[in-house]
Structures are given as structure tokens and as C-alpha cells.
Amino acid sequence: MAGSGRQAIGVDLGGSAIKLGRFSEAGDLLAEAVCPTPQPAMPGAVTMAIQEAVEALDPQRLAERVGIGHPGPSDRSCRRASIAINLPGWRDVPLADWLEPLLQRPVTLANDANCAAIGELWHGAARGAADVLLLTLGTGVGGAVLLGGRLFTGHAGAAAEPGLIGLQPDGPPCKSGNRGSLESYCSIAGLGRLSPLDPRELCRLADAGDAEALAVWHRYGRLLGIGLCSLLYVLTPELVLLGGGLSGASHHFLPAVWEQVQERVLAVSRHDLRIERCALGNGAGRLGAARLAFERLQPGGLR
Known part of the structure; x- marks a missing residue:
């Protein structure tokens, strides 16, 4: 049945829009949303925008974990956004640590292009x-x-x-x-x-x-x-x-x-x-972010 089993939310943070999807463990898209990225896209404002968007997309908390793709590299722990040269103020931002107490779900980070590659590998042109x-x-x-x-x-x-x-x-x-x-x-x-x-x-x-x-x-x-x-x-x-x-x-x-x-x-x-x-267009990043959340995170694994 669609929507049963484990679910994850994938977030693709861009300079102008934040794209979200709630996915089954098989990669089925169960719900989606797009909201504007705050301007200027300072880390604190973006954090609050992601929180609000996730809660609006999944008010029943059906998804147990969240993966976020952001425009720049993460540290090896996949907890901090190291830098985003096209977003103001983004240097060594502990985005996962900020979001987890707000969302009450474990969060993992990855470079947005890495997320797109994982999405294409899972269900796209790189299969x-x-x-x-x-x-x-x-x-x-x-x-x-x-x-x-x-x-x-x-x-x-x-x-x-x-x-x-x-x-x-x-x-x-x-x-x-x-x-x-x-x-x-x-x-x-x-x-x-x-x-x-x-x-x-x-x-x-x-x-x-x-x-x-x-x-x-x-x-x-x-x-x-x-x-x-x-x-x-x-x-x-x-x-x-x-x-x-x-x-x-x-x-x-x-x-x-x-x-x-x-x-x-x-x-x-x-x-x-x-x-x-x-093959997946603008949907690859959020799909790949969800896939990484399934691979890396255990439900209830808040730090």
C-alpha cells in the first residue's frame, strides 16, 4: 500500500527555492512541496524555513528521518555545511544540530549535487x-x-x-x-x-x-x-x-x-x-537526499 513502511523526507536547498518530497523506502514520491528560499538566504532564516516546510509537508510525522542537500560540501560526519559560496554566511553551519531538536527527527546532510547523483543512481539515468x-x-x-x-x-x-x-x-x-x-x-x-x-x-x-x-x-x-x-x-x-x-x-x-x-x-x-x-530533472536532489537518510539514519537516533 502506498505510504506504508518506512518513510523519509528529502530536502533540496537551492538559492531561490527549497524543494521537498516525502518518500517510501522504495523511492515512491508520496507528497511534495516547494517554498521560496528566504532572501537573503542566511543560515538561521533557512533553518526556520526548512522546519516550517517539513512540518507542513508531514503534519502527521509519517517520515522518521530527514535528508538535506545543500549547495556546498558537508563535513565527514554529514552534520555541518562546510561552505556554500553562493549563499551568504554559510561557513561551518551546524545545520543538522539546529534542525534535529526542531523537527524531533534525525537529520543528515550532503552536497546537493551528491544527492542528485544518488537520486539518478537509484531511479534515474545512472541506474x-x-x-x-x-x-x-x-x-x-x-x-x-x-x-x-x-x-x-x-x-x-x-x-x-x-x-x-x-x-x-x-x-x-x-x-x-x-x-x-x-x-x-x-x-x-x-x-x-x-x-x-x-x-x-x-x-x-x-x-x-x-x-x-x-x-x-x-x-x-x-x-x-x-x-x-x-x-x-x-x-x-x-x-x-x-x-x-x-x-x-x-x-x-x-x-x-x-x-x-x-x-x-x-x-x-x-x-x-x-x-x-x-533523467529526473529537479526531482533528483530531494530523492537522493531521502535515500541517504534511509542509508545513514536510524529512527529515534537524535543526538
Whole structure:
């Protein structure tokens, strides 16, 4: 019966919206909600917004645990949001410790792109794959790495931030402190350096065959492809997934990405490589956050 058995709430915290879902242990979506992210998105205000949204989504407390994806790395204990370079005031925020007494449920944290990768592995485009690189193309450029079907997070929990690798040493400044990062060129702001048009309008024009719009997407794909080539040499994944808002135009920029991969990457390092758009869209993050809550947390395990 739908709704029976163990349940978890998955939360995807974004810069403009907080997306929530209540899921069964099989990954069935039982209820969902979206609320605006407080502006400015300071940690205290976001904490209260998440509390209110969880309680509104699950007033009967059917879900026993909560997983939260946030835009930045967590510490290895998955309790603290280490940093979120695109949110103000987010440095070493003990978000799980703040939320657990408010929600009276155990809480675990993860990078939002990591959550998306887990969601895609569970019920999306990464099912059956072992070595996967996921890039989220939106306000920033996030990412996640699955090796052997497991998240790679490094010794301090902050590994796999592919958007912060350098493309041009003297390029535009990045909020990370780098210059000319992949994020500087392939985020929404980076696309804005190529065209003043809104991404949706730019995609609409390209769909209609507008030559100038198609040229912009080709330049964007070239930059993304150059950055991807460096990552392929390190990781040699079998699958690269593209998510985030800009991935909706992937049919326009993927050919240019492939041109760079085929030109710059040895055949042995791209053997049987697939590059695809994520299958779950904006729902992958909250699904993956719920999955991590099932894996990591025991009901009643408040600290």
C-alpha cells in the first residue's frame, strides 16, 4: 500500500527555492512541496524555513528521518555545511544540530549535487552504472562523482567540486577565490557573458533555428567540453550526466562538448563514454537526499 513502511523526507536547498518530497523506502514520491528560499538566504532564516516546510509537508510525522542537500560540501560526519559560496554566511553551519531538536527527527546532510547523483543512481539515468560524473549547470556549476557506485567525497568531505577547476588563469574571478573557473564560464552568469538573453529565450531561439543563438550555445559547449576533458583524464567515468537548469538546452551544446572530447581526450580515456542529460530533472536532489537518510539514519537516533 502506498505510504506504508518506512518513510523519509528529502530536502533540496537551492538559492531561490527549497524543494521537498516525502518518500517510501522504495523511492515512491508520496507528497511534495516547494517554498521560496528566504532572501537573503542566511543560515538561521533557512533553518526556520526548512522546519516550517517539513512540518507542513508531514503534519502527521509519517517520515522518521530527514535528508538535506545543500549547495556546498558537508563535513565527514554529514552534520555541518562546510561552505556554500553562493549563499551568504554559510561557513561551518551546524545545520543538522539546529534542525534535529526542531523537527524531533534525525537529520543528515550532503552536497546537493551528491544527492542528485544518488537520486539518478537509484531511479534515474545512472541506474546500473558504477563510475559516474555529474555536473549541475545553473546558478553555479556543481558536481558529484560516483566511483564503484559509491560517492567519492575525499578525506574531509569536500572532494568533487568540478565547477571550481580552472579553465583560464586570468579569467573572471570566482567566488571560490579561483579565476577563470569552469563555473565562471558555464554557469548562468557565464552564459550571460556570451549573450545578454535569458537562457530560456536563447534556447527557444535556437530551437527555432536562429543562427546567432545556435552559435552562442556552440561556444558554451566548447568551454564546457574543455573543462570536461580534464575531468575525464582523472576519472575516466563510463557516464557523464548533466543536470541543472541549463541542461535543458543540452541538445544545442552537447555536439560541441563531444567535439572537444574527441579532439582532446585519448580514446582509451573515453572508451564507451556516454554523456547524457539527467533523467529526473529537479526531482533528483530531494530523492537522493531521502535515500541517504534511509542509508545513514536510524529512527529515534537524535543526538
